[in-house]
Amino acid sequence: MKPRQTREIRVGNVRIGGSAPIAVQSMTATRTQDIPATIRQVELLEAAGADVIRIAIDNPKDVAALAEVRAARPNANLVVDLQENYRLAEKVAPFVSKLRYNPGHLYHLEREKPVQEKVRYLVDVARAHNCAMRIGVNAGSVDPEKVTKYDKEDSIAPMIDSALEHSRMLDDLGFDQYCVSLKDSDPNKVIDANIRFSEARPDVPLHLGVTEAGMPPDGIIKTRIAFEQLLTRGIGDTIRVSLTLPFENKGDEIKVGRAIIDDIENGRFRSVPRFEHKGLNIISCPSCSRVENEAFIELAQNVREMAQYAKQHDITIAVMGCRVNGPGETDDADLGMWCAPSYVNLKRGPLSLGQFTYDEILGRVRAELDRLIEEKKSA
Numbered sequence: 297m298k299p300r301q302t303r304e305i306r307v308g309n310v311r312i313g314g315s316a317p318i319a320v321q322s323m324t325a326t327r328t329q330d331i332p333a334t335i336r337q338v339e340l341l342e343a344a345g346a347d348v349i350r351i352a353i354d355n356p357k358d359v360a361a362l363a364e365v366r367a368a369r370p371n372a373n374l375v376v377d378l379q380e381n382y383r384l385a386e387k388v389a390p391f392v393s394k395l396r397y398n399p400g401h402l403y404h405l406e407r408e409k410p411v412q413e414k415v416r417y418l419v420d421v422a423r424a425h426n427c428a429m430r431i432g433v434n435a436g437s438v439d440p441e442k443v444t445k446y447d448k449e450d451s452i453a454p455m456i457d458s459a460l461e462h463s464r465m466l467d468d469l470g471f472d473q474y475c476v477s478l479k480d481s482d483p484n485k486v487i488d489a490n491i492r493f494s495e496a497r498p499d500v501p502l503h504l505g506v507t508e509a510g511m512p513p514d515g516i517i518k519t520r521i522a523f524e525q526l527l528t529r530g531i532g533d534t535i536r537v538s539l540t541l542p543f544e545n546k547g548d549e550i551k552v553g554r555a556i557i558d559d560i561e562n563g564r565f566r567s568v569p570r571f572e573h574k575g576l577n578i579i580s581c582p583s584c585s586r587v588e589n590e591a592f593i594e595l596a597q598n599v600r601e602m603a604q605y606a607k608q609h610d611i612t613i614a615v616m617g618c619r620v621n622g623p624g625e626t627d628d629a630d631l632g633m634w635c636a637p638s639y640v641n642l643k644r645g646p647l648s649l650g651q652f653t654y655d656e657i658l659g660r661v662r663a664e665l666d667r668l669i670e671e672k673k674s675a
């Protein structure tokens with residue numbers, strides 16, 4: 297592994313960047329407001345050796361739940377994932393060591409307010425509470441202004457532009473306790489995005505992850521391919537393995553992450569240089585507190601099982617847990633599903649095919665898959 301060039305930041309009692317060991321982190325997948333379940337997941341992740349544990353916060357009830365989780369697990373290195381409601385930062389910062397914001401989500405609230413002002417607010421909050429920050433750019437929710445600036449063929453350019461722009465904003469505010477992530481469900485794009493960003497900003501610590509990698513073993517393979525290519529180049533200071541797993545197995549994300557690092561450090565490689573999309577590709581999110589119905593995990597498993605008859609076909613099926621990231625992250629899939637509390641939205645590319653109950657959806661996906669295969673054959 298090449299030595300890393302990044303500066304070091306501190307997240308609670310963990311150092312990230314520079315010569316610090318690569319930190320392994322994960323995220324709770326429970327509804328944050330389900331306090332016993334969220335505490336249980338934090339315990340599981342702590343027991344698995346997580347350096348950092350992220351919890352998603354969307355509303356004041358989540359903030360109240362976070363306070364209870366913090367009280368129950370005083371030594372956990374907690375960080376929060378802010379989504380649309382960035383103004384919750386001041387409420388959650390007293391309980392955590394890092395705030396993650398998504399530049400593409402800063403537009404949802406107070407649309408008239410300049411983004412620079414929102415970022416200044418976040419920096420002020422982070423400073424006041426000794427928190428680090430992560431600029432977390434996701435392929436499915438990139439700043440819309442950046443998307444329109446670039447050729448559609450280069451989906452990575454808007455992500456890098458957004459990450460660089462926000463890095464400059466934090467630099468201009470004299471805040472250097474931040475890291476960046478650039479995530480996509482395609483490991484090749486994760487590799488390209490992180491290489492390109494680190495060439496432009498070799499000083500900024502990088503959080504690596506393949507988002508919606510799916511279920512083991514495929515999700516582990518995709519993640520391993522990306523991490524092998526990046527960590528060997530000295531790119532990546534902290535990692536998160538995103539897998540669709542039953543709640544009680546969530547600690548496996550940490551174990552898999554540590555196993556990948558250990559293999560790379562000891563020269564045990566499994567990947568070919570590029571991840572070739574041949575045959576059926578199922579992507580699914582790791583679920584988090586926003587998951588709208590826990591039946592999502594079973595649905596993802598059932599879709600994979602049902603679709604095995606199509607494994608020779610170059611088709612991507614996406615299964616997402618909620619309305620926050622589901623609609624955007626399914627646009628590029630041939631067939632996409634995103635879950636609501638009592639129904640599942642089915643899409644073909646960006647087109648909606650309607651809403652179906654959890655009992656109906658598998659049959660509908662099967663019918664659409666058949667149609668897609670027939671169309672591909674006749675084309």
Ligand code: SF4
Pocket residue numbers: 581582583584585586587588616617618619620621622
């Ligand atoms: S799609 Fe929704 S439920 Fe799944 S990980 Fe993303 S935010 Fe969480």
